[in-house]
Amino acid sequence: MKIRWAKQEELTGIVRDFSKMIAHNSQLLIENVRTEYRVLRVGKEVFFPVTINHTEWENSFVCAPYAAYTAYAKEEIKWNINHKTVRAILILLVNAISGWLKRGMLNKNVHVNNFLMTTNPYPEWNGKEIAEITSFIKTQYPQHAIIFRSLNDYQHRHLLQLFQKNKYENVGSRQVYIFDLTKKAWLKHRNNKHDNKLIEKKGLHFINHQEMKAYLPQALELYRDLYLKKYSVLNPQLTLKYFKEVHQTGIINFHGYIDKNKILKAFSGQFTLDKTITSPIVGYDVSAPQKEGLYIHAAQLALLNKFDQGLLLNLSSGAPSFKRMRGGQASIEYSAIYLKHLPLKRRLPWKVLQFISNKIGVPLIKKYKL
Incomplete structure (x- = not known):
């Protein structure tokens, strides 16, 4: 070879x-x-x-x-x-x-x-x-x-x-945390039913990959507030050029939620290679009260994409209790x-x-x- x-x-x-x-x-x-x-x-x-x-x-x-x-x-x-x-x-x-x-x-x-x-x-x-x-x-x-x-x-x-x-x-x-279960099995977890009700109650507007193009500068700010300011500057310090290029080429598939004022409140970017999906880019308004459930909005975007494609989702590390209670398999x-x-x-x-x-x-x- x-x-x-x-x-x-x-x-x-x-x-x-x-x-x-x-x-x-x-x-x-x-x-x-x-x-x-x-x-x-x-x-x-x-x-x-x-x-x-x-x-x-x-x-x-x-x-x-x-x-x-x-x-x-x-x-x-x-x-x-x-x-x-x-x-x-x-x-x-x-x-x-x-x-x-x-x-x-x-x-x-x-x-x-x-x-x-x-x-x-x-x-x-x-x-x-x-x-x-x-x-x-x-x-x-x-x-x-x-x-x-x-x-x-x-x-x-x-x-x-x-x-x-x-x-x-x-x-x-x-x-x-690996999500390798069917949507039917996922919905059996009580927390997922609660999440669905919360998302419906909040009434944020879902936007698809193409619509996210106009919101990439906001997405970058949400990413930086979460990954760099809240956690560590050792995380990848992505630029707007990166966001624009991975969006344009489709390397990363973006979805998000905006409020009635057209402000991006949560988003997820998924990267798919063969049979595995990862979510390397996530962001949400970290200044909002936890009861708003914006992390739930962002995390569920990756899960819904996993079910749409019928592939395995590696949701990386962090928020271990959250992921376990929603069907994630620790590895x-x-x-x-x-x-x-x-x-x-x-x-x-x-x-x-x-x-x-x-x-x-x-x-x-x-x-x-x-």
Whole structure:
């Protein structure tokens, strides 16, 4: 099986559109992402977007593991761990190793299948070319770790096993929520019936993808208020250019709700790859009272799209109780990382992270149902 870098004219579908958009200057689209971009061709039909990084310490975690395992990890600990002693110990641990991780060049890596989204869905792929892909990238980038992010044990158990057989380290990262049920089964959950009544009562006007074009500047503000101001500046700092281009090409399918004054109150943008839907862009008026249920409006847009298409929905992490009570199946997400070709001083930080993540982080995630 021949593995090589693809030419732009060979690409099709979403990978083609994404490549045209991102190839020249990633920071015009995502302000905190500096990366080199290429596409890996695997056989005749599989194309993987690939990002290559070296240091870029200020990058978003979508291509910078250092950010994911230091600053962003501390923020997630503060949000999710209520036990003061456990929280203090974990933050102390992250602070203690952060400098060492930086010296270990954690950001010197090649991410395969990276759409620069918080959750990267995978195409239908059986993984039989893992060894050949690894060999090819090692030849091209002999000093870089090789990373496949966003693998969860609900959808990708077979792939995770194959990566291990090919000497990859599977490092736990977070818990995501998978919706893989019929609409009939979904409606049996009492909370979903309550949500439907609330949405009907509020009487906001639904707008489709085409109608959302006029509301993209408002959507960007809602996204930034939620992801960057409320949560973390380490989330992708998307620009209006990004919103316009993913809308125009259809890479992301937008839906929203506006009020009687034509103000956008909630929206969701869904990204679909083969049999998986994700919702990488969400926003709602965070200043509104919780009783308005605007998060419910936004989340349900992705669910309704899932039922329309008959596909599986990966609704990512966050709001764990909300998602569980509405039919979400909890699943641990991993990154598969190849390090065998690197010197010991580069492998050790990853080994320590693997131990902390798999032996401490994942059990805590399961215990606290995060």
